[in-house]
Amino acid sequence: MIPALGRTLILLALLAASGGALVGFATGARPTAVGWLWARRLAYAFAALMALANLVMEYALLTHDFSVSYVAHVGSRSVPTWVSMVSLWSSLEGSILFWGLVMGVYVAVATWQNRDKHPEYMPYAVGVWLLCGAFFSFLLAGPAQPFSTVPSPPLDGPGPNALLQNHYLMVIHPPFLYSGYVGMTIPFGLACAALLVGRLGHDFIRPLRNFLLLPWIFLTVAIVLGGWWAYEVLGWGGYWAWDPVENASFLPWLTATAALHSALLVERKGVLKGWTVTLVIGTWLLTILGTFMTRSGVFNSVHSFTQSAIGPTILVFLAAALILSVVLLTLRVDSLAPEGTLETGPSRDAVFLVQNLLFVLFTFTVLLGTVFPLVVEAARGVQMSVGRPYFDKMSVPIGVALLFVMGVGPALPWGRATSQQVRSALLPPLLTAAAFAVLGFLLDVRNAWTMLALFFGGFTAHVTVSEFLLPVRQRMRSHGEGFLEAFGQAQRRGQRRFGAYVVHAGALLAIVAIGVSSTMGTSKEIQLRAGESTALGAYTLTFVTAERVSEPHRESIRARMDVSKNGRPLGSLYPRMNQYESQREPIGTPAVRTSLTEDLYLSIHNIDPDSGTVGLLVLVNPMVGWIWIATAIMALGGLVALVPSWRGARVAVTETAPVAGASPEGSH
Amino acid sequence: MATAPIPGAAPARTSRMNPWVLAGGLAVVVPLLAVLVLNLGRDPRSVRSPLIGRAAPAFSLAPVGGGAPISLESLRGRPAIINFWATWCVPCFEEHAALTAAARTFREVHFLGIVYEDEEATTQAFLAQRGSSYSSLLDPEGRTAIAYGVFGVPETFFIDGAGRIVEKYVGPLDRGTIAALIARAKGGAP
Numbered sequence: 125m126i127p128a129l130g131r132t133l134i135l136l137a138l139l140a141a142s143g144g145a146l147v148g149f150a151t152g153a154r155p156t157a158v159g160w161l162w163a164r165r166l167a168y169a170f171a172a173l174m175a176l177a178n179l180v181m182e183y184a185l186l187t188h189d190f191s192v193s194y195v196a197h198v199g200s201r202s203v204p205t206w207v208s209m210v211s212l213w214s215s216l217e218g219s220i221l222f223w224g225l226v227m228g229v230y231v232a233v234a235t236w237q238n239r240d241k242h243p244e245y246m247p248y249a250v251g252v253w254l255l256c257g258a259f260f261s262f263l264l265a266g267p268a269q270p271f272s273t274v275p276s277p278p279l280d281g282p283g284p285n286a287l288l289q290n291h292y293l294m295v296i297h298p299p300f301l302y303s304g305y306v307g308m309t310i311p312f313g314l315a316c317a318a319l320l321v322g323r324l325g326h327d328f329i330r331p332l333r334n335f336l337l338l339p340w341i342f343l344t345v346a347i348v349l350g351g352w353w354a355y356e357v358l359g360w361g362g363y364w365a366w367d368p369v370e371n372a373s374f375l376p377w378l379t380a381t382a383a384l385h386s387a388l389l390v391e392r393k394g395v396l397k398g399w400t401v402t403l404v405i406g407t408w409l410l411t412i413l414g415t416f417m418t419r420s421g422v423f424n425s426v427h428s429f430t431q432s433a434i435g436p437t438i439l440v441f442l443a444a445a446l447i448l449s450v451v452l453l454t455l456r457v458d459s460l461a462p463e464g465t466l467e468t469g470p471s472r473d474a475v476f477l478v479q480n481l482l483f484v485l486f487t488f489t490v491l492l493g494t495v496f497p498l499v500v501e502a503a504r505g506v507q508m509s510v511g512r513p514y515f516d517k518m519s520v521p522i523g524v525a526l527l528f529v530m531g532v533g534p535a536l537p538w539g540r541a542t543s544q545q546v547r548s549a550l551l552p553p554l555l556t557a558a559a560f561a562v563l564g565f566l567l568d569v570r571n572a573w574t575m576l577a578l579f580f581g582g583f584t585a586h587v588t589v590s591e592f593l594l595p596v597r598q599r600m601r602s603h604g605e606g607f608l609e610a611f612g613q614a615q616r617r618g619q620r621r622f623g624a625y626v627v628h629a630g631a632l633l634a635i636v637a638i639g640v641s642s643t644m645g646t647s648k649e650i651q652l653r654a655g656e657s658t659a660l661g662a663y664t665l666t667f668v669t670a671e672r673v674s675e676p677h678r679e680s681i682r683a684r685m686d687v688s689k690n691g692r693p694l695g696s697l698y699p700r701m702n703q704y705e706s707q708r709e710p711i712g713t714p715a716v717r718t719s720l721t722e723d724l725y726l727s728i729h730n731i732d733p734d735s736g737t738v739g740l741l742v743l744v745n746p747m748v749g750w751i752w753i754a755t756a757i758m759a760l761g762g763l764v765a766l767v768p769s770w771r772g773a774r775v776a777v778t779e780t781a782p783v784a785g786a787s788p789e790g791s792h
Numbered sequence: 793m794a795t796a797p798i799p800g801a802a803p804a805r806t807s808r809m810n811p812w813v814l815a816g817g818l819a820v821v822v823p824l825l826a827v828l829v830l831n832l833g834r835d836p837r838s839v840r841s842p843l844i845g846r847a848a849p850a851f852s853l854a855p856v857g858g859g860a861p862i863s864l865e866s867l868r869g870r871p872a873i874i875n876f877w878a879t880w881c882v883p884c885f886e887e888h889a890a891l892t893a894a895a896r897t898f899r900e901v902h903f904l905g906i907v908y909e910d911e912e913a914t915t916q917a918f919l920a921q922r923g924s925s926y927s928s929l930l931d932p933e934g935r936t937a938i939a940y941g942v943f944g945v946p947e948t949f950f951i952d953g954a955g956r957i958v959e960k961y962v963g964p965l966d967r968g969t970i971a972a973l974i975a976r977a978k979g980g981a982p
Contacts, residue, residue, distance in 0.1 A: 282880055402813075416828070435832055443825050450817030458810050495824065498831045 127192050130180045130271030137173035137224065138261035140166045141254045148251025152320060155243060163250045167235045170257050171228030178225040181218065181270060185211050190281055193272035194218050200283030203677045207289050213298045214284035216419060216434070217270035220263050222298075226306040227257050234310045234335060242328055245317040252313035259441050267434040289677060289704065291713070293353040301346035301373060305411045307339025308376060311383075312408035315401045319452050322459035324390065324397045333387045334766060336404065340380045341762035347373050348755040359712040359727035361647065361743040363751065366515040371494045372414030375487055379407040382483035389476055392538070394463025398453070399480070401460065405449050410487075412442050417494075469540040475533035482526055489518045520573050520639075524580060527635050530628055531584030534591045556586035569644065577639035584632045592625045623765025630757030637750035647743040649729070654736035661744050663724055664688045668696070670733035679703045680713075681731050683738045687717065687724065699726040699740070722746040842941075843957045848874075848949065849939035853929035856907065856915050862929060864955065871977040872902040872951040873970075876937060877928075878910040879918045881945045887964035888922060894970045895925040901974055906931050908945045950977040 144166030151159030184192040185208045188201055198211045198218065213222045231253045238246050264270065283289070314332045318324040324332075350370060351363035364370060383403035389396045416438045467473040493514050535549040560582025561575055569575055595614035599605050605613065615622050650658050652667040659665070668684040682700035686693065697715035704711065714727035722744055729739035843849075852863035864872075875891060877884040895903035905928030907915050912930055919928065931937055940949060950959040950973045958977045961969070 278880060280880060398813075413824075439825075439828055439832060442828075446821045446825065450814065450821055453817060454810055454814040455808065457813055458808070491824075495827050498827045 126184050126189050127271045127273040130177055133173050133177040134264045137170055138265050140169040141258035141261050144254040145251050145258055148247045152248035160247055163247050164235055167231050167250050171232035174224040174228035178221055181221055190277035191274050193274050194270035196274045196278055196281050198284040199281040201280050203283050210295045211284045217268045220268050221270050223302055223306055224260055226302045230307055230310050244321050245328055248317035248320045249313040252316045253309055256309050267437045291357045293349055297349040297353055300342050300349055304339045304343025304346050308408045308411045310335040311404045315404040318401055319456040324460045329387055329391050336384055337762055337766050341759050343377050345759050359714045361725050368494050369418050371490050372417045375490055376407045376410040378483050378487045379403050382480045385476055386480050395466045397460040398457040409446055412445055416442050467540055470546050471540050472533050472536045472538050475529050479529045482522060486522045523635055524576050527580040527584055531587045535587045553583045553586035557583035571643040574639045574643045577636055581632055581636040588625050588628045620765045623761045626761030626764055627758050630754045630761055634751055634754035637747040640747045641745050645743055645745045649741050651739045660742050662690050667738055670731055681733055683731055697726055699728045701728050701731055718749045723748045847955050848951045848957050851936040853931055855927045855929050867902045868955055869953050870902055871953055875905050875948045876908045876942045876945050877905055878908045878945050879914050883964035884946045887946055890965055890967045892925045898974055906936055908937050952977050
């Protein structure tokens with residue numbers, strides 16, 4: 125009954141999506157009011173059907189209906205209710221169903237928001253969205269069916285992947301990741317619409333940029349949540365391993381970040397239209413590549429869904445999407461005529477270009493490192509891994525260079541700068557840069573790249589703060605307002621600009637924190653018997669006892685470690701080993717004590733409560749906590765930039781009077 | 793920079809088609825697709841366990857339903873397939889029919905099941921209901937599964953006549969895969 129209901133909903137969603145795609149394209153080519161009405165109706169129908177199908181699956185998961193194949197694969201009576209709920213995205217078929225839900229919500233919102241705007245573009249955009257929706261509905265209807273009927277249902281199932289049950293971060297990471305990944309379909313559809321119409325007008329860059337920014341915020345948070353999860357769960361003490369699946373989420377982030385910046389040049393100067401559209405299309409293609417990577421089993425990773433037979437289907441879709449995108453760009457990109465010229469002398473414009481090229485270089489570097497093992501395996505039949513050395517060696521210089529342009533760009537004016545302007549813009553921040561470097565040296569930083577990161581970090585921090593305060597100072601001077609009032613006024617009038625600099629502040633903090641944490645940590649591995657102590661840095665650790673803990677879905681052994689720093693007791697930490705019912709290998713949960721300056725990280729290698737011994741990995745990681753804080757700042761900045769353009773889309777035109785020479789909204 | 797395809801910077805409507813975009817796009821897309829297609833042929837479930845090429849860990853286990861224990865030693869001289877499974881594992885249902893059929897077809901190959909984390913009574917009921925053409929052994933404390941590094945079921949090991957592990961396969965088997973891997977296990981015999 126439930127399987128048949130689910131399958132019916134999926135088939136109807138497939139019908140709505142494919143019908144809507146046809147109507148969308150037809151209406152785009154030959155606009156009619158009734159065509160646009162039906163394209164919209166079918167888009168809403170697709171969203172509603174996907175939402176219903178997800179509800180039905182949740183119902184089956186919560187009622188342990190093992191006649192539904194997906195529930196038989198991932199369900200279990202012995203897991204807590206919250207695990208049953210999030211099992212929706214714990215395995216392949218369910219994750220694609222969830223994908224459909226996210227896609228439906230995005231399509232419905234984007235269609236609703238633009239229902240009476242951009243009439244020449246929107247039917248095409250809806251057509252492209254629903255074409256993608258049709259493909260994922262097709263996957264759910266055939267190759268990755270979650271609603272198959274199990275003829276003789278088992279009495280109980282194995283439960284979801286134990287890693288999912290091990291940490292709450294795994295509950296929130298996938299929804300964020302999907303909201304980022306799937307959301308990139310919306311700007312992709314808008315970019316395709318611009319190409320098909322043959323125009324990218326000033327009015328249309330706004331929805332394009334906003335719908336790029338929204339999934340960008342989700343993706344930023346998701347990438348870091350994934351790293352945080354790895355840090356809190358996997359127990360090797362790091363947060364990023366350049367694993368193919370991590371790269372799969374990072375690649376579209378890089379191109380999306382580049383596109384967010386080049387979209388500003390489109391908006392301000394009417395240049396780089398084709399380039400921006402290419403970046404947006406590339407971003408979406410990279411999300412599909414990432415989908416293929418995580419679901420084909422071609423790449424080995426701790427994060428991937430390895431038992432999957434849908435690889436070939438996704439590959440066909442990816443190939444078609446890649447080739448059609450190249451053809452579309454080839455045929456139509458020249459119709460997006462520039463309305464101005466790009467300044468190539470010393471100017472903010474030129475730095476934007478450099479920044480864009482750096483991001484694209486970064487994308488290609490990571491892409492090459494990710495697929496290179498496949499090239500080797502295809503050519504020589506040897507399994508190999510490119511691993512961290514390559515990625516670290518390549519990404520550190522690019523990261524530092526990006527940190528540098530993030531300071532230089534905003535410091536320079538738009539249009540060609542005189543050498544006097546260049547000097548007065550770039551010299552003062554050098555003082556802060558030097559101060560940061562000296563501070564680092566005093567705190568024992570000796571690694572050259574970390575030093576450089578601190579130097580440019582200081583430079584960029586100076587520029588970011590002064591750009592942040594520039595309109596405030598101008599208001600205080602010209603309107604005689606106090607700081608707080610001027611801040612409020614300036615912030616309201618240039619909220620996008622404020623948001624952008626908040627994002628920059630977060631990004632520079634993140635880069636510096638990554639640099640410091642990856643070069644300044646200390647660690648040791650040690651075997652302890654009950655009562656014994658060990659010291660690392662200022663910390664003293666005493667192994668008190670090994671305890672067994674029993675929960676319904678897992679058995680754990682935890683070590684009680686008493687921690688003191690410089691002789692002052694800080695309480696106890698409990699790193700643990702968990703044994704799940706469905707898995708033979710135990711999974712460790714490290715214990716992390718986070719503070720603003722550094723983390724103390726304890727991970728169990730082996731533990732034996734009978735003989736009272738524990739093997740521990742102990743790390744002191746400086747500044748790791750700042751990576752999470754920096755990400756929150758970036759996400760916040762993104763929201764600050766997003767909200768007014770969302771709200772103000774209708775009233776924007778009234779507020780364009782510049783504030784005493786400061787660039788108004790959107791100067792960066 | 794002169795040749796880089798930054799299309800927005802190009803003069804408008806000089807031509808309908810931009811050859812630079814086409815060349816650049818294909819230069820990225822074609823090799824990428826070629827690599828992905830070539831690797832798709834590889835079966836990711838055929839796992840390179842460190843045990844491959846080594847002697848299979850010895851065992852001597854009692855079959856489900858009682859009887860004399862069966863040991864790995866006693867299988868020497870002919871290729872063997874050892875399938876770790878459980879009644880609570882849905883993919884194991886799927887492959888059970890394929891394995892039963894294959895065991896009837898390939899009479900020169902020993903087929904053995906080893907029950908992973910399951911009760912004898914449920915296993916016996918399962919086999920009685922679905923039928924089987926080969927024995928399944930009980931691994932009460934999971935020692936054999938640990939020795940073989942079994943992570944989750946189903947996992948299947950292909951062992952040649954000399955008792956060496958030739959292949960480890962994770963996930964449900966179908967008839968074609970079984971036949972292909974048996975051919976490899978035979979080729980691997982001394």
